[in-house]
């Protein structure tokens with residue numbers, strides 16, 4: 114199950130796309146709609162409770178066909194088989210990439226080094242179920258006999274962002290347990306949270322795939338010391354749980370074996386919320402909702418695996434994004450969820466997308482000659498409209514955007530939801546159509562503005578439009594639909610990595626800073642400062658006083 118490792122820029126489809134871009138780059142989205150009355154229907158995929166309308170993109174049927182040709186030529190289908198079957202596609206770390214196995218069915222067989230991993234996955238799921246039910250019901254109690262009221266997740270990166278994002282996203286489904294997330298090495302983070310905690314009723318979940326991460330171990334140690342000011346050493350057994358592949362290190366930390374949840378090296382940190390890394394999710398919303406999340410992700414896995422590429426949501430969205438990134442020269446993509454519940458979704462995907470596809474060396478070890486990973490950013494609508502939308506509408510940069518909205522609200526306040534969704538639809542329409550000089554003149558004339566004043570204001574009030582968007586309209590924010598949504602973006606990451614011929618599942622780029630921080634910590638803590646460039650040296654001297 115080897116990947117083809119083709120340089121996309123050498124494919125026939127790439128050359129065709131290059132000339133197609135030259136021919137079509139000035140076509141306005143409005144023209145595309147005017148020339149095809151069926152465009153919306155032709156460029157919409159309906160799947161389960163999702164409607165994905167990608168018609169407001171600078172693409173024609175031909176663009177899509179050429180992009181699909183690129184996917185074929187690159188060998189996407191074969192790569193997908195390797196991905197789902199546990200091929201070692203994370204070659205630089207010698208690992209399979211099997212977050213999809215975490216949400217597979219009990220009867221599925223997925224092997225890693227000759228062993229079917231599904232029974233292990235289900236054993237851990239069962240442990241998550243019994244543990245979380247005992248905490249939520251109050252059967253498992255704190256060291257003074259009181260039921261737990263609070264859970265603190267201690268982790269960073271994939272061991273924080275996923276659970277934190279989902280707990281926020283599913284806040285509507287939350288039980289009585291209060292949740293906190295400590296991630297930053299900055300002592301302010303842990304100290305502010307400690308102020309809120311009662312050592313008799315707080316459960317700490319230490320999450321670290323490696324159990325060597327400086328931030329997590331420092332925060333966990335600070336918390337343990339604080340806890341021991343109020344409790345005995347043996348009480349750690351009832352107040353601390355841990356999730357890691359490194360069970361030895363967990364034991365050294367003193368966590369009781371019945372509170373240890375294993376994970377596997379074939380699960381990447383940024384794709385791990387489906388494993389026991391999601392323990393805080395299961396604690397916050399209950400095991401059934403956690404399982405619903407997994408089921409939704411599995412449904413998206415099946416869709417991705419089986420749908421024809423032209424009807425395949427992750428494939429189509431990935432290819433459209435490549436069209437902008439590699440042909441239109443767009444550098445960033447915005448992600449605008451029209452629900453406050455998804456406020457951490459862009460931050461979560463920043464790790465998912467940028468840690469995965471922020472690579473400049475291809476799978477053959479050569480520097481790429483084309484652009485790879487897009488920069489992701491975003492905030493919930495409508496707040497973002499009042500913040501950075503000016504630049505999307507009238508700035509000089511092309512910023513394709515995904516708009517994610519829900520047909521039905523959870524709160525049931527129809528007035529609020531109608532207003533929210535009116536903005537949701539209005540923005541994509543405005544971004545596409547813009548406003549012509551004639552429209553502006555008419556508007557200003559209607560308010561009786563004089564001609565000379567109109568002439569002065571005119572250029573500032575014109576909107577070019579032609580700004581591309583995808584609209585993802587989902588019935589309702591449920592654990593299941595959220596699971597499908599997250600999995601959609603996971604697969605989009607995979608497709609883009611395969612087309613760009615890069616390794617999406619390693620993250621060597623974050624190592625150098627970690628290494629240097631260790632050296633500099635020595636410089637700070639010891640009397641002597643080692644060798645550094647003159648800037649770093651003088652900053653360190655200033656810091657040390």
Ligand code: F6P
Pocket residue numbers: 269270271272320321322323324325326329382383468620623
């Ligand atoms: O930032 C790099 C990274 O390795 C991420 O990929 C990972 O999610 C994070 O650190 C945390 O790592 P760990 O779970 O091992 O503590």
